[in-house]
Amino acid sequence: MAEAEVQETGSFEESTDESEEEESEEEPKLKYERLSNGVTEILQKDAASCMTVHDKFLALGTHYGKVYLLDIQGNITQKFDVSPVKINQISLDESGEHMGVCSEDGKVQVFGLYSGEEFHETFDCPIKIVAVHPHFLRSSCKQFVTGGKKLLLFERSWMSRWKSSVLHEGEGNIRSVKWRGHLIAWANNMGVKIFDITSKQRITNVPRDDISLRPDMYPCSLCWKDNVTLIIGWGTSVKICSVKERHASDMRDLPSRYVEIVSQFETEFYISGLAPLCDQLVMLSYVKEVSEKTEREYCARPRLDIIQPLSETCEEISSDALTVRGFQENECRDYHLEFSEGESLFYIVSPRDVVVAKERDQDDHIDWLLEKKKYEEALMAAEISQKNIKRHKILDIGLAYINHLVEKGEYDIAARKCQKILGKNTALWEYEVYKFKEIGQLKAISPYLPRGDPVLKPLIYEMILHEFLESDYEGFATLIREWPGDLYNNSVIVQAVLDHLKKDSQNRTLLQTLAELYTYDKNYGNALEIYLTLRHKDVFQLIHKHNLFSSIKDKIVLLMDFDSEKAVDMLLDNEDKISIKKVVEELEDRPELQHVYLHKLFKRDHHKGQRYHEKQISLYAEYDRPNLLPFLRDSTHCPLEKALEICQQRNFVEETVYLLSRMGNSRSALKMIMEELNDVDKAIEFAKEQDDGELWEDLILYSIDKPPFITGLLNNIGTHVDPILLIHRIKEGMEIPNLRDSLVKILQDYNLQILLREGCKKILVADSLSLLKKMHRTQMKGILVDEENICESCLSPILPSDAAKPFSVVVFHCRHMFHKECLPVPSMNSPAQFCNICSAKHRGPGSAILEMKK
Numbered sequence: 032m033a034e035a036e037v038q039e040t041g042s043f044e045e046s047t048d049e050s051e052e053e054e055s056e057e058e059p060k061l062k063y064e065r066l067s068n069g070v071t072e073i074l075q076k077d078a079a080s081c082m083t084v085h086d087k088f089l090a091l092g093t094h095y096g097k098v099y100l101l102d103i104q105g106n107i108t109q110k111f112d113v114s115p116v117k118i119n120q121i122s123l124d125e126s127g128e129h130m131g132v133c134s135e136d137g138k139v140q141v142f143g144l145y146s147g148e149e150f151h152e153t154f155d156c157p158i159k160i161v162a163v164h165p166h167f168l169r170s171s172c173k174q175f176v177t178g179g180k181k182l183l184l185f186e187r188s189w190m191s192r193w194k195s196s197v198l199h200e201g202e203g204n205i206r207s208v209k210w211r212g213h214l215i216a217w218a219n220n221m222g223v224k225i226f227d228i229t230s231k232q233r234i235t236n237v238p239r240d241d242i243s244l245r246p247d248m249y250p251c252s253l254c255w256k257d258n259v260t261l262i263i264g265w266g267t268s269v270k271i272c273s274v275k276e277r278h279a280s281d282m283r284d285l286p287s288r289y290v291e292i293v294s295q296f297e298t299e300f301y302i303s304g305l306a307p308l309c310d311q312l313v314m315l316s317y318v319k320e321v322s323e324k325t326e327r328e329y330c331a332r333p334r335l336d337i338i339q340p341l342s343e344t345c346e347e348i349s350s351d352a353l354t355v356r357g358f359q360e361n362e363c364r365d366y367h368l369e370f371s372e373g374e375s376l377f378y379i380v381s382p383r384d385v386v387v388a389k390e391r392d393q394d395d396h397i398d399w400l401l402e403k404k405k406y407e408e409a410l411m412a413a414e415i416s417q418k419n420i421k422r423h424k425i426l427d428i429g430l431a432y433i434n435h436l437v438e439k440g441e442y443d444i445a446a447r448k449c450q451k452i453l454g455k456n457t458a459l460w461e462y463e464v465y466k467f468k469e470i471g472q473l474k475a476i477s478p479y480l481p482r483g484d485p486v487l488k489p490l491i492y493e494m495i496l497h498e499f500l501e502s503d504y505e506g507f508a509t510l511i512r513e514w515p516g517d518l519y520n521n522s523v524i525v526q527a528v529l530d531h532l533k534k535d536s537q538n539r540t541l542l543q544t545l546a547e548l549y550t551y552d553k554n555y556g557n558a559l560e561i562y563l564t565l566r567h568k569d570v571f572q573l574i575h576k577h578n579l580f581s582s583i584k585d586k587i588v589l590l591m592d593f594d595s596e597k598a599v600d601m602l603l604d605n606e607d608k609i610s611i612k613k614v615v616e617e618l619e620d621r622p623e624l625q626h627v628y629l630h631k632l633f634k635r636d637h638h639k640g641q642r643y644h645e646k647q648i649s650l651y652a653e654y655d656r657p658n659l660l661p662f663l664r665d666s667t668h669c670p671l672e673k674a675l676e677i678c679q680q681r682n683f684v685e686e687t688v689y690l691l692s693r694m695g696n697s698r699s700a701l702k703m704i705m706e707e708l709n710d711v712d713k714a715i716e717f718a719k720e721q722d723d724g725e726l727w728e729d730l731i732l733y734s735i736d737k738p739p740f741i742t743g744l745l746n747n748i749g750t751h752v753d754p755i756l757l758i759h760r761i762k763e764g765m766e767i768p769n770l771r772d773s774l775v776k777i778l779q780d781y782n783l784q785i786l787l788r789e790g791c792k793k794i795l796v797a798d799s800l801s802l803l804k805k806m807h808r809t810q811m812k813g814i815l816v817d818e819e820n821i822c823e824s825c826l827s828p829i830l831p832s833d834a835a836k837p838f839s840v841v842v843f844h845c846r847h848m849f850h851k852e853c854l855p856v857p858s859m860n861s862p863a864q865f866c867n868i869c870s871a872k873h874r875g876p877g878s879a880i881l882e883m884k885k
Contacts, residue, residue, distance in 0.1 A: 038187075058399050059350040059391065066378070066385040069107035069197040073099060074356075078382035080117045084369045085127040092118030094382070098132055100144075103387070104377075114138050120160050122175070122210075131160035131175050138178050141185075150193060156180055160208040174228070178205025182217055184228075198226055199233070207247060211255035212276060218251035223263050223273065227288060233275070235290035243264040249363050251302055256307040257307045262291075264302035264314065270295045294340045304368020304378055312338050313370070313377055313388075318352075331356050331621075333366055333378065333390060334401065356384040365560070382405050392423040405424035406432035410452075422776050426452065433463065437470065446476040457485045464491050473498045474506065477707055482514060492519040500527055504540040511544050516551030524548060539565060555579050566593045571601055580608040591624045605625060611640060612849050626650035633662065641668035648674050652681055662688050663693075688717070697782035823868055824853035845869045 070091070075078075077093040078845075084090075089101040097112035098121060099107050113752050114134035122131040131141040131723070135156035139161055160178040167173060173187035181200030187809040199205075215226045222238040224714065239251070244266050245608045252264040259274040271294040277287055300316035307313070318331040324721065333355065344424040355361075358381070367380040377388040388499045391399075410432055413425045421694075429452030436445035446467070453459045460481060467476045477495045481487065496519060499507035511524075528545050534540065542561050549558035557575050562570035563586060571595065574583060583590060587609075590598040602614055618625040631646050640647075644666050649661040661687060663674060671694055678686040684707045691700035727811025745874035820829040829848045831838050837852035843866040857864050 048370045051205070051297050055076065058350070058396065059351060061335065061351065061388045062375070062391050062395050063351070063353065065081045066105040066387050068104040068105040069099070069101055070385050073097075073107070074383050074385075079380055079385060080382070081120050082369050082378060082380045082385070083121045083123055083366060084371045084376070084759055085123050086371055086373045089378070090123060090130065090185060091385070092121050092132070094118075096134055098130075099152075109144075113140060119158065120162075120208075122162045123195075124163050125165045126168045127547040129163055129167045130579065131161040133161040133177060134149070137179070140375050141175050149424040150175075150185070152628070153175075153178060157203055160217070161209045163211060167502070168173040169360045174216060174725055175207060176210070176217075177219060178208055182208075182219075199224060202877060203246065204556050207251045207253050209253040209255055209261075211261075212256075212258040214258070214261075216253050216255070216261050218246075218253060218265070220246045222264075223253065225260075225261065225272075226793040227286065230287055232286040237263060237270060237290070237292070238274060239265050245854040247364065252302050252305045252368070254307065254562075262305050265671065267298045267301060267316070267343070268295070268618065269298060269302065269305070269312070269340070277880055294345075296340065296343060296345045298345075300334060303366035304362055306370035308337060308366055308375065309392075312340055312345075314338055314623065315366055315379060317361075322528055330359050330361060331382075333361075333379070335377070353379060353386060355379065355381045355386055357382060370764045392677075393420050393716075397423050397428065401428070402430065404435060406435050422472055426456075429453075442467070442470075442472045442475040446472075446479050449476065450479045450481075451455075455481070455485045457487055460485070461491055464494075468494065474503070476504075477510060482518060484792060486518065489519045493523060497527065500531060501508045501529070504538065504544075508544045508547075509541050511547050516548075521548060521552045527551065543567060550577075553577075556582055563589050565591070568594075571597050578608075580605055581807070584609060585611060585617070587614055588621055590622065591618070591621070594622060595627050599628050602628065603635060604630060615643060622650060623654050626654045630655065630658065633666070637667070641666075643756055644669045645673055648677050652677055652683070656683070659683070660689060660759060663689060743820075814842050814846065816840060816842065816848065820848050821867075823847045824849050824851045843869070 052441060073091065073093065077095045077097065079091055079093040080094050082089065089103065089105075091099045091101060093099070094117045096112065096116050096118055098111040098113050100111075102108055105456050111698050113132050117135040119133050119135055120131075123129070128145055129143050130139065131139070133139045135157045137156055137158055139152045139154065139158050141161070141163060142149040154177075156179040158177050158179045161175060163175040164172040167175070176184050176198065179459055180203075182198040182205050183195050185195050188194050198215075199219070201473075202222075205217050205219050205396060206218040209216065213227060213229045215228060216228075217224055218239075222236055224233055225235045226233050228512065239246075244404055253730050254262040254264075256262055256271075261269045261274070263272065272290045274288055276288055276535055277285060277289050295398070298314065298316065300318050302314060303317045304314060304315035314336045316336060317879050318335040320331040321328055321329045332352040334350055337351045339346040339348055361381055361820055364381050369374065369378040369380060370439055371378075375390050379386040379388060392695045393412060397409045397420065398413055399665065400406070400412065406428065410425065412430050413420055413423055417425060429448070433448055433452060436448065449460070449463055455462065463471070464476060464480070464487070464646075466621050467473055473495050474678075477499070480492070480495070492514065496507060496510060497512060509566035525545065525548050528548065529543055532545070535541065536664075540566055546558040546561035546567070547563075549555070549561070550573065553574065556579075559570065559573060559582055561580055562568075562573060570590070587598070587602070590601075590674055602609055615625060618628060626647070629640055629643055629650065632642075635639065647662065647666075648659075648669060651662055653721075659678075663669060671690055675687065675690045675694070677683075678690060684703060688700045688703050691697070692704065701717055705711075715727065716781050782865055816829060818828060818830055821827060822829050826849075829840055829850070839863065841849045841851050841854055845866050845868070847866045847868050849867070854864060854867070
């Protein structure tokens, strides 16, 4: 349970209890404010006895018989002297234009606040309750009830006379009444009744549970949640009743409606008032506690609880103890809870005080979070509800959050939050940077400084760079890489770096950073020199980005030593800026690098470096023999004699064989394969490539006395040379390895050739037949002949103008048409006719005819 602080514009009359409970970590649901202004003035001389609430104003009754109309700030707008004694109840209709008042001396008044309409009656007993019809403004609803020893209903007849009728009597004084729609609920000494004003029937009786409590000291609290839900609080018991329509089949002589108790539970304290809050309840409780010192009961501060009703119990959502004036002297009957449905305002009324409770808004929620130092949650709440908050600003909350983090020593988090909170406010950024400088935490805020929009003063960035330069070279280098060069005075930082290099001239981090600063300053020459000295990977990017090719013409060897692959790619990509001739000249003293460059050049284009192909023979032979043979094969500008000489000098057999064959000396090449390599498979492969019968003859002659070679020939010769030629030359008695397998392979190869030939023949015959049938079908199709066609010989229409005359037309398959008489008469030697246009000698499409006669 939390102690609620009651705010007021005036001074407090009561001091807070010394034995206050510790503050709860749970946020309160309601906030409280003492109703002051005119109310304070009234309660200094009088005491509040009752109150009713309308959306537009309040009506307060006192013990001295006065009724005051107040605005929602508590200012007096009207005053009525009703009676010299206590006002027991005030009732207002929904329009707020008619009011009913009853007092302890039996007086009842119902009158219009803005009209002359008025009812006066004085009874012979105290009248405890009065309730006007919610729609009293309507002429058909001029009704109200009063209650003392019996409940009376007053109705105005058609002659403007008031007629009364007894709704209930005989069960003690009527002490509470609530009218909602067509239903009137009231409580007497025995329980609660509900009356249907439409059907004129009493529909239920809810007996009270604890009959030991005096009903005048612990009165019943009634509250309508809606038109059919009644909430009853009496003693420590709460019941929620629902009025339902009775089914027609169950009607008989029973009322058309009945009441079902949907929830019932007990509370810890005595109930002084109830009010609905969405699906929850607001409950005002009268509390008695026992003193630890005297062991006597005393009146404690009243409680205002928010509870969630369940079917047989309830769950407490929040609980506040209220420090109202004079709570030590009050009884349960002295407290009342009134509420305004439209604005969720709850009025706690006691004889000397009126306190307003209202739901906490976002501003109140943020206040509580800030009080609990939950700054991040407060900032998030403000951002989500920035359109609804009135007393707080997101920036102020954010700045308080940053200060809080700094005080806790969480500098990195504080610096990171600056990005979001400070936004584009340069003045605040600069203020925070200086604050971080004062506590020696410039490094913490450096990663989060704005770098584009906005931009701070150069001095700010320089101050941070100097801080890093004095203590953290790596961090300094990181900032130089990440920050744009226009944020600070570059020359100032360059000079600072040079000063530090005087103490540590070989520091790679400082040298690299200096190169980057030179780059920002467009001093590319100095930057390039440092990068090359450091052999830094960014040197090629720097050359490309700033087109520094004119500066590297004398640094090609350095670049190649650093990364030959990247250097060669760059030089070849930009040969228009650095010529091939220049690169070759620069690499003259480094032939191994020269070879790398010329090799890549040759791979890209076989013809661009043709003037260097002769040089490349020696370079390949010296540094890259595996690529020599591919080079000799692909180059068309290589001097073969020179290449042969080099290869023979170095005894490069494969390359010499290739060169001999390319120069036409195939027999010498074959001989070299047989004698130097002693590789029959390569010799056979070479003979196959050359496809020369004399080579095969030389190969057979060389192999005839070498059994392994004969085996190789038998296995591979079958498809190129008749194996019989080799077999006949084998000497009798010579032992040949795997001869049987070789002969079997020859026979299998022969059978395979026969099968392939037969298969090809079948395919050829089938295709020929298919094409012949297709041509026959095409030639057998009809050909359209109409007036638009002409004779290809006489050029007149092919069809006569008089269709009745006989005619004869010849149409060739080439679609050329002739009058029969326009064609030459076929001779005895060549009876067939051919199209004069298409060559008949070739037996083309026009070699056959269709003849049409009529």
